Amino acid sequence: MIGKQGRVTGKIGPGLVGEVLVSVRGGVEAFYAHPTVPDEEIATGSIVVVVEFFPPRTVYVARALS
Amino acid sequence: MPTEYLVIGGVVLVALLILIMLFKAFWRVAEPNEALIVSGLGARGKSDTADSLGFKIITGKGTAVLPGFQNARRLRLDSRAANLQVSCVTQQGIPVVVRGVVIYKVGDDLHSIANAARRFLDQQDSMNGAIHELFTGHLRSIIGNLTVEDLILNRERLTGETRASAADEMIKLGLIVDSLQIQEIDDETGYITNLGKPHAARIAAAARIAEAQRDQEATEAEQVAAANKAAAWRDSQIKQAAYQAEIDEAMARSRQAGPLSEASARQEVVVQETRAAELEASLAEQRLQAQVRKPADAKAYETVKLSQAERDARIAQAEAEARETELRAAAQASQVKQAAAAEAESVRLRGEAAAAATRATGLGEAEAAKARGLAAAEAARAQGLAEAEAAKAKGLAEAEAIRARSEALAENQEAVIAQQLAENWPQIVEAGSRAFGNVDHMVVLNGAQGVEEMLAKALTLGGTGLGLVRSLLNGATPAPAPAPMSSAAPVPAPTPVSSADPVPAPASAPGGSGGRERSR
Numbered sequence: 173m174i175g176k177q178g179r180v181t182g183k184i185g186p187g188l189v190g191e192v193l194v195s196v197r198g199g200v201e202a203f204y205a206h207p208t209v210p211d212e213e214i215a216t217g218s219i220v221v222v223v224e225f226f227p228p229r230t231v232y233v234a235r236a237l238s
Numbered sequence: 239m240p241t242e243y244l245v246i247g248g249v250v251l252v253a254l255l256i257l258i259m260l261f262k263a264f265w266r267v268a269e270p271n272e273a274l275i276v277s278g279l280g281a282r283g284k285s286d287t288a289d290s291l292g293f294k295i296i297t298g299k300g301t302a303v304l305p306g307f308q309n310a311r312r313l314r315l316d317s318r319a320a321n322l323q324v325s326c327v328t329q330q331g332i333p334v335v336v337r338g339v340v341i342y343k344v345g346d347d348l349h350s351i352a353n354a355a356r357r358f359l360d361q362q363d364s365m366n367g368a369i370h371e372l373f374t375g376h377l378r379s380i381i382g383n384l385t386v387e388d389l390i391l392n393r394e395r396l397t398g399e400t401r402a403s404a405a406d407e408m409i410k411l412g413l414i415v416d417s418l419q420i421q422e423i424d425d426e427t428g429y430i431t432n433l434g435k436p437h438a439a440r441i442a443a444a445a446r447i448a449e450a451q452r453d454q455e456a457t458e459a460e461q462v463a464a465a466n467k468a469a470a471w472r473d474s475q476i477k478q479a480a481y482q483a484e485i486d487e488a489m490a491r492s493r494q495a496g497p498l499s500e501a502s503a504r505q506e507v508v509v510q511e512t513r514a515a516e517l518e519a520s521l522a523e524q525r526l527q528a529q530v531r532k533p534a535d536a537k538a539y540e541t542v543k544l545s546q547a548e549r550d551a552r553i554a555q556a557e558a559e560a561r562e563t564e565l566r567a568a569a570q571a572s573q574v575k576q577a578a579a580a581e582a583e584s585v586r587l588r589g590e591a592a593a594a595a596t597r598a599t600g601l602g603e604a605e606a607a608k609a610r611g612l613a614a615a616e617a618a619r620a621q622g623l624a625e626a627e628a629a630k631a632k633g634l635a636e637a638e639a640i641r642a643r644s645e646a647l648a649e650n651q652e653a654v655i656a657q658q659l660a661e662n663w664p665q666i667v668e669a670g671s672r673a674f675g676n677v678d679h680m681v682v683l684n685g686a687q688g689v690e691e692m693l694a695k696a697l698t699l700g701g702t703g704l705g706l707v708r709s710l711l712n713g714a715t716p717a718p719a720p721a722p723m724s725s726a727a728p729v730p731a732p733t734p735v736s737s738a739d740p741v742p743a744p745a746s747a748p749g750g751s752g753g754r755e756r757s758r
Contacts, residue, residue, distance in 0.1 A: 183394075189398075197347070201346060229345060
């Protein structure tokens with residue numbers, strides 16, 4: 173999981189539960205996403221990389237393309 | 239023997255069947271949309287964590303299950319839909335009834351499957367109830383924080399809020415939400431209806447305005463069209479009248495066409511008659527040519543030819559006569575020649591006879607003469623030698639004189655010329671006096687002196703000739719005959735002058751005329 177790239181489908185930010193779609197297990201699944209850097213906001217449509225994975229469905233992400 | 243084979247074959251078949259049935263009883267295969275949860279003896283999950291699950295999760299493949307020791311059950315992973323109906327109050331305190339649907343499924347990862355299996359394995363059909371309760375509670379709280387406008391318009395916020403509030407519970411249950419849709423919002427107070435009314439009124443007003451404007455435009459267009467139609471009708475009438483006039487004119491012309499065509503036909507007849515008359519005149523002329531002129535020409539030609547033939551005949555006759563005369567003369571000449579030849583032959587023969595006689599006598603005389611001659615020859619030889627000596631001496635003297643003269647000529651031409659002039663003086667004086675030969679009467683005014691002057695002038699004429707001779711001698715050869723040149727010398731001098739003079743005059747004339755043109 174860690175190191176995979178994904179696309180943000182729900183806004184990620186402090187106090188929010190974002191959503192990212194990540195290609196995994198031969199399909200694409202949605203994960204609940206939180207920012208790695210506190211107070212960072214990642215808008216919908218951004219590409220992110222998974223930094224931490226908390227099973228079953230929580231990931232911490234950072235911007236893949238600055 | 240065959241019975242034994244049959245028995246062995248039957249036993250093998252039965253054993254095979256038993257094996258297949260055992261395999262089928264042992265082996266379980268998980269479909270793509272389900273997970274096999276195997277629990278029991280030795281069912282240790284291959285989890286990456288140290289803690290054992292206590293059961294095995296199989297997805298997408300088969301596994302052996304020992305009947306009696308192990309138990310395998312299926313957990314459906316496909317999506318499920320739960321209908322939601324929530325009566326709640328919005329942020330503005332407006333009671334609404336919201337109907338929606340949530341589409342969810344068991345998560346595909348092992349953790350989600352484990353969570354879901356622990357919670358829902360025996361009550362998979364009651365999952366919808368639990369989800370309904372869960373989502374109605376969350377929706378109630380979410381909608382309490384939203385306005386009706388947000389609910390209708392800001393779908394992103396609704397889903398975001400739902401995710402934020404339901405995420406933890408869904409993780410605990412091992413479920414994931416694929417979609418949450420608000421299908422219907424029932425508004426008892428008519429808020430939503432009233433919310434749309436200003437807009438509806440505005441739209442209605444705009445529609446009426448637009449309708450009125452379009453009506454006005456349509457009316458204007460209709461009036462314009464009517465005016466255009468009237469104008470078109472008027473134009474059409476005018477054109478029709480014009481065409482009618484043309485038709486009338488054409489009809490009148492057609493009525494006049496009969497007489498007109500008659501007149502033109504008559505005119506055509508007259509033209510044809512005229513042409514016929516012309517042809518007749520031409521025929522008469524041709525006939526005249528053929529009958530009168532051509533015979534006359536032929537007669538003239540005949541006459542000319544006859545006279546020419548006659549003339550040629552006469553010429554031929556004359557030529558024949560001349561030839562005859564010529565031939566006759568030739569014949570006579572030949573006759574005379576033959577006679578002369580005969581005569582000559584006889585003369586020769588006579589001569590030869592005489593010669594023979596003479597020779598006979600001559601031989602005798604010759605002997606005598608020879609004796610005499612020898613004596614005479616001796617005497618003559620002596621005399622000849624003496625003469626030759628004398629001639630040689632004389633020739634040497636002359637050669638010496640010539641050489642001396644040529645040297646003198648080379649050294650002093652004038653002296654030689656003077657000598658020659660002196661030698662030829664009588665001829666010169668004669669040539670000078672020849673001028674007086676043509677004079678009939680000569681009146682001399684000064685007496686004897688005048689005659690002297692005259693003679694002197696005549697002699698000077700000879701003198702000028704002498705000068706010319708000298709110049710010629712200077713130029714090239716020693717004078718062959720200087721005296722005759724003296725009279726011819728003055729003549730050529732004037733001619734080049736007279737011929738040279740006219741040449742420049744024409745050359746200067748064009749220049750002068752050109753100058754005149756330029757000045758003009």
